[in-house]
Amino acid sequence: MESTLILGIGNTLLQDEGVGVHVIDYLKESGKLPANVSLLDGGTLSFSLVADIEDADKLIIIDAAELGAAPGTVRCMENEEMDSFIGGMRRSVHEVSLLDLMDMARLTGFLPRQRALLGIQPEVVDWGEQPSARVRAAIPEAAAQVIRLVRKWTTNTGAETQVRAS
Numbered sequence: 112m113e114s115t116l117i118l119g120i121g122n123t124l125l126q127d128e129g130v131g132v133h134v135i136d137y138l139k140e141s142g143k144l145p146a147n148v149s150l151l152d153g154g155t156l157s158f159s160l161v162a163d164i165e166d167a168d169k170l171i172i173i174d175a176a177e178l179g180a181a182p183g184t185v186r187c188m189e190n191e192e193m194d195s196f197i198g199g200m201r202r203s204v205h206e207v208s209l210l211d212l213m214d215m216a217r218l219t220g221f222l223p224r225q226r227a228l229l230g231i232q233p234e235v236v237d238w239g240e241q242p243s244a245r246v247r248a249a250i251p252e253a254a255a256q257v258i259r260l261v262r263k264w265t266t267n268t269g270a271e272t273q274v275r276a277s
Contacts, residue, residue, distance in 0.1 A: 112147045115261055116167035116223075118160070120153040120174045120209070127182075127233030127246040131173040134229075134253045143258055145265065161212055165221035169264055171257055172209065175246075176230025183249035184232040187256055193228040225264055229253055 119135030122128045135150050144150075149167075153160050164170060176196075178186050188196050197210045209228075216222040231253055234243040241247065 113168035114166070115148045115169040115171065115264065116151060116163055117144075117148060117171045117173065117257060117261075118151050118153045118163070120156055120172060122155050123240060124238065126235045126237055126239040127231075127242050128175050128236045129240075130175050130231045130233065130242055130246050130250065130253075133242060133247075134173045134231075134250055134257070137250050137254045138257060141254060141258075144261060148261055156209065156212065158212075158215070161215045161219075164212060164216045164223065165219060167223050169225040170223040171227045171229060171260060173229045173231070173253060173257065174209070175233040175236070176228070178230055178232045180232045181245075182232050182234030182243065183245035185249050185253045185256055186230050186232075187227055187260060188230065189227045189260075190225065193226055196228060196230070227260055229256060229260075 117135065117138065119131035119133070121131040123132050132152050132154070135152050138144065139150055151163060176186070178184055180186070194213065197213060213222065231246060231249055234245050242250070
């Protein structure tokens with residue numbers, strides 16, 4: 112059975128910047144994903160995540176993203192659209208950029224063939240442990256989009272089981 116890694120990234124000390132991690136927490140509590148799906152809090156990214164990405168057949172990354180939209184807007188970009196979007200990102204508040212991680216996986220020949228970025232438009236990126244109200248309200252919708260995407264990618268949509276959290 113193919114594995115799917117759902118990677119939430121962000122700094123939870125910078126309000127909306129940590130939304131990817133908050134969505135991972137929400138998904139862990141829901142238990143609505145198949146057993147072949149792993150949830151990982153990727154924090155502020157590091158090169159150590161390359162191994163996790165390379166081990167996955169499918170990859171969904173959740174992160175705050177400048178979408179040029181209203182705060183709390185959720186946008187899903189798959190495969191080449193994701194690659195193009197992260198290729199256009201010129202700055203990152205993370206230790207390494209998402210583009211760096213994808214390039215490393217691509218260079219080693221282990222870039223997941225199916226991949227997506229679920230971007231959520233931030234409102235406030237400043238000190239604070241909780242997302243702004245508009246971004247917090249978007250967390251259930253982001254989680255629902257992740258679940259829909261996993262189901263779309265999975266040919267076997269059998270009974271839901273507990274999620275294996277990493």
